[in-house]
Amino acid sequence: MHELSISRSIAATVRDNAAGRPVGRVRIELGQLRQIVPETLRHCWSLVVEGTDLEGSTLEITEVPAALKCRSCGARFTLIAAIFRCEHCGSREVTIASGEEFMITSYDIVGA
């Protein structure tokens, strides 16, 4: 359960960046190849910010589908199971086109 330490890390980054301004929504991109469970991350976020200056802020998670690109035939396709093989020509010469993202992209400053 590394989502708790990851939530702390996100909170630290946002807190530094916001420099005391009130934070609302925090947006992150999460690739599906990451071994991180969005529901758990959201739950951990609420625990981590409770009683802090970030209390009430929410984590908005945009999941990025895993996509592969075949180096043999050039096909690009979405991965639906963890089989890293070209679904068109069967080659294992594939590269990950997307799905490993794990970024804070933006947050909202809120308040009157």
Add this chain to the structure above:
Amino acid sequence: MGRFHRHSDGTAHDLGHDPGPPALHSDLGDHSGYDDARERVEILERILGENDRTAEANRQDFRAAGVRVVNLMSSPGAGKTSLLRATLERAADLVRIGIVEGDIYTSIDADRLSGFGAAVSLVNTANGFGGECHLDATMVRSALGRLDLPSLDLLVIENVGNLVCPAEFSVGEDARAMVYSVTEGEEKPLKYPAMFRAVEVAVINKVDLLPYLEFDIDRFLGNLADVNPDAQVIMTSARTGAGLDEWCDWLTQRAGGSVAAG
């Protein structure tokens, strides 16, 4: 990895969560009271960036000391510590080995590794690290102060037993290896692809038990190849010693690289 959405009928698909306009995602979480955003701040910060920076600092220290580093991972009970004991018995005279031992609470594994000629530095993740189920770069850094790195050729980091979390955290290692036991079934590469994809070597341990199990080794190797076709496979039994020469050769070659480079 492994978060492909599945329905109760077992079908899986991606939910088409294209990074579209943020409004599409406004139903996620509780946004009550936060429709009054005054300003949107773009930051584009890697979430594990701090860990990666510490891992890079570790890497610089390893390089300066001329020590090569292997991050050894597995699920609990796959036999990492037994394999390391057997490794030290064979290789501790040839290669100067240090070990960072990751354990949530106890010193049991560190104790099992003492007396074999290797310097062992224990990290209890329950002490100041929130009882984490993995080692991260900061925890490994805390262990380095108790090791004389320049006197070592090879540092093996025995991670906390866990097939999920350790794969997400670089610690500054040169190579990642995993121990997998034949009692764990054939399907784990598909269930925990992040771990199986992360490693250069998969040590398949406890092969002495194969006659007593219904473990289909070919199916397992096919699953492993689907997830990580480049993984080198070494079959071992830490109990009987089978395959340990091959494993020790791989390790000492890794360490030899440090002598040449250092």
